[in-house]
Amino acid sequence: MWTLVKIEWIKTFRRWRTYIGFATIGFFLPLFFVAMKLSGGEFILNSPALKSIQENFIVIGNIFNGMFVSRMLMNTLFVHIPLLVVLVPGDILAGEAASGTIRTILTRPPSRLAVITSKIILSLFYTALLLIFMALLSLTVGYFLFGLGDLVVLKNGILIFTLQEALWRFALAYALAIVAMSVIAAVAFLFSVMVSNAIGPIVGSIVVLIIFLIITASPIPAFESIRPYLFTTYTDVWEKAFSDPIPWTIIGKYVGVLVFYSTALFGLSAFIFQRKDILS
Amino acid sequence: MNSKRPSGNSVHSFPRPEEALIETAHLKKSFKNNIAVSDLNLSVFKGDVFGFLGPNGAGKSTTIRMLLGLIHPTNGAIRLFGKPFPKFRRESLLKIGALVEKPDFYSYLSARKNLEILGKLSGGVPKSRIDEVLKIVKLQNRGDNPVKTYSQGMKQRLGIAQAILNHPDLVILDEPSIGLDPEGMKEVRELIRSISSRGVTVFLSSHLLHEVEQICTRMAIIHRGEILVQGYVSELLQGGKTILTIRTPETTRAQSLLQASELVQGMELQNEVLKIQINYAEIPKINAMLVQAGIRVFELTPTTSLEDFYLSILKQAEDVDTRKN
Numbered sequence A: 001m002w003t004l005v006k007i008e009w010i011k012t013f014r015r016w017r018t019y020i021g022f023a024t025i026g027f028f029l030p031l032f033f034v035a036m037k038l039s040g041g042e043f044i045l046n047s048p049a050l051k052s053i054q055e056n057f058i059v060i061g062n063i064f065n066g067m068f069v070s071r072m073l074m075n076t077l078f079v080h081i082p083l084l085v086v087l088v089p090g091d092i093l094a095g096e097a098a099s100g101t102i103r104t105i106l107t108r109p110p111s112r113l114a115v116i117t118s119k120i121i122l123s124l125f126y127t128a129l130l131l132i133f134m135a136l137l138s139l140t141v142g143y144f145l146f147g148l149g150d151l152v153v154l155k156n157g158i159l160i161f162t163l164q165e166a167l168w169r170f171a172l173a174y175a176l177a178i179v180a181m182s183v184i185a186a187v188a189f190l191f192s193v194m195v196s197n198a199i200g201p202i203v204g205s206i207v208v209l210i211i212f213l214i215i216t217a218s219p220i221p222a223f224e225s226i227r228p229y230l231f232t233t234y235t236d237v238w239e240k241a242f243s244d245p246i247p248w249t250i251i252g253k254y255v256g257v258l259v260f261y262s263t264a265l266f267g268l269s270a271f272i273f274q275r276k277d278i279l280s
Numbered sequence B: 001m002n003s004k005r006p007s008g009n010s011v012h013s014f015p016r017p018e019e020a021l022i023e024t025a026h027l028k029k030s031f032k033n034n035i036a037v038s039d040l041n042l043s044v045f046k047g048d049v050f051g052f053l054g055p056n057g058a059g060k061s062t063t064i065r066m067l068l069g070l071i072h073p074t075n076g077a078i079r080l081f082g083k084p085f086p087k088f089r090r091e092s093l094l095k096i097g098a099l100v101e102k103p104d105f106y107s108y109l110s111a112r113k114n115l116e117i118l119g120k121l122s123g124g125v126p127k128s129r130i131d132e133v134l135k136i137v138k139l140q141n142r143g144d145n146p147v148k149t150y151s152q153g154m155k156q157r158l159g160i161a162q163a164i165l166n167h168p169d170l171v172i173l174d175e176p177s178i179g180l181d182p183e184g185m186k187e188v189r190e191l192i193r194s195i196s197s198r199g200v201t202v203f204l205s206s207h208l209l210h211e212v213e214q215i216c217t218r219m220a221i222i223h224r225g226e227i228l229v230q231g232y233v234s235e236l237l238q239g240g241k242t243i244l245t246i247r248t249p250e251t252t253r254a255q256s257l258l259q260a261s262e263l264v265q266g267m268e269l270q271n272e273v274l275k276i277q278i279n280y281a282e283i284p285k286i287n288a289m290l291v292q293a294g295i296r297v298f299e300l301t302p303t304t305s306l307e308d309f310y311l312s313i314l315k316q317a318e319d320v321d322t323r324k325n
Helices: A002-013 A016-039 A048-056 A066-077 A081-085 A094-099 A101-106 A112-146 A163-194 A199-217 A235-242 A248-275 B060-067 B089-093 B111-121 B127-136 B152-164 B182-197 B209-215 B233-239 B251-259 B280-292 B306-324
Strands: A151-154 A158-161 B020-031 B034-045 B049-053 B075-080 B083-085 B096-099 B170-174 B201-206 B218-223 B226-232 B241-247 B266-270 B273-279 B299-303
Touching: A002 A112, A002 B111, A016 A066, A016 A081, A016 A112, A066 A112, A066 A151, A066 A163, A081 A112, A081 A163, A081 A199, A094 A101, A094 A163, A101 A112, A112 A163, A112 A248, A151 A163, A158 A163, A163 A199, A163 A235, A163 A248, A235 A248, B020 B060, B034 B060, B034 B201, B034 B218, B034 B226, B049 B060, B049 B209, B060 B075, B060 B170, B060 B201, B083 B089, B096 B152, B111 B127, B111 B152, B127 B152, B152 B170, B152 B182, B182 B201, B182 B209, B201 B209, B209 B306, B218 B233, B218 B306, B226 B233, B226 B306, B233 B306, B241 B280, B241 B306, B251 B266, B251 B273, B251 B280, B273 B280, B280 B299
Parallel strands: B049 B201, B049 B218, B096 B170, B170 B201
Antiparallel strands: A151 A158, B020 B034, B020 B075, B075 B083, B218 B226, B241 B273, B241 B299, B266 B273
16 A cells, blocks of 8 residues: 555656645745735734734734734635645546546556555645645744734634744644545545546536535525535634634534545545446 | 357367466446447467457457456456456456557656556566566667657557566557557567567457457457457468459459359459459369369469458348348
8 A cells, every 4th residue: 555655646746737736825825925024914903903902911022923924824725725725636536537547557456445545645645735835834934024923813802822822723723724625635536536537626626615615604594404514614623723712522523524524525436436437 | 157168150179268368258348228248258368369359349448448357347257367357356467467548658757657656556576677678669768758758659669568567477458559650560569479479478459450460379359249250360261251363354254154153152343353252162163163164264362361351250240230130
């Protein structure tokens, strides 16, 4: 299995397409931070809530620091990150079917189950790597442009976390985000098993995501009964890392549902792949 | 799986199932309402260079894909190396090298890297073996270039290289000459001969009759998913119809005489040359008939090409189909 995963690693990371996600984050994230720096953050610091904090609390360092901007970025980007996450899982099997290399692989001794398992592992690995890259870049750029300090969170009131606490909450938030994004990766992967072109799974999974997000966010009462069954209801689990106290029970439930979705979708993909006739 | 002789008009008896590397029994594959392969009984023996002939859409690729586990049969059974497939899939595929339809590789990787990856999937190969197969297919100087820079012929050769990479006992090649120029086709034929000379059994699917005629020892013809004949190429051709070319200044008389004969199964006149279709064994009788009638004969040339044989077999099958409908 380890050999198959290594082979998937070579195939994936020797293609420029794999780096689109990293390049997009690598370009957009510093741009976002620089734009914030140029604006001086005044439009945020002058908001009534933050003004009140500065007047009534002793905050160590600057409120408008790297931690604060990094969390803003998480809020802004997490709607768009799935578009980058699906690039590799959506292509990982469909791309091989389109190029015909799937025939070459499957006429070799490893079983279909071993082949698809290695691809699932690689898809999860890519998803995690993309988010870890985003986390590290965000904190690094934030540190150099704004410095680090206490984190102020405006959420059902005002929460202030010390730098040390804020850092581990960031780590927890990104870990939870990886779990959430793994479901998106699994949706793209399922599409990838079913079709033989690279674009279909990417577009398909984005369409599913948009529809689910609309239903999740929509206040229409008729959607209430189906909302608990949509994975998008649980993908904002990362935000819970910035609540106080941390709602571990809710996080546990959300993670459980998300892991169930990932497992079910990857399992279904493996089932379909095992039974599929390779006609490409 | 039974060990009986395969069905079809096989002419040679070879009850040696212990040596069969490929055996299928009543193999069937249908896609919704379309039957791609029907009741296919095939036997390929150790040491064969087996030609699998048939027109486009006859079921050749579907059969090969079933033999390699790419397609699941609707019915029937497969034995590879005497063991049921896919039950012993891994064991069988360790001994098989295959090129299914066009050779597809990771185009952004070099030939060497592609071979390294495929070698690892089959348990690993030393670097020296990669160099060796690249040399065999004459790609040693281009091994480090990305495959996307390769011509069709080079990709085809690389396809054969990956098929023989792990020292297989059986090589399955599906249309290996497709898209190649005459020089490329010749190179592929030479490669197949060279593989076979090392004791490797070759299963070659093709619709290029001269290719099969030149390199195959045994063959089967598949049409609309069914095997029409299988056996040794030489024996099948001998038992088949022969085209007899007759040169005579008295074509009209010869034509009337032969038309009346039951021995003649087909006739046409081209540029004052008469061509008749008969069984090879009947040639002396035709000769005698013409001489006895006082017809001066300048030339009698029998030709039994695979092309004639193939076309006559297909025509018979189509006639049967027409009658059924």
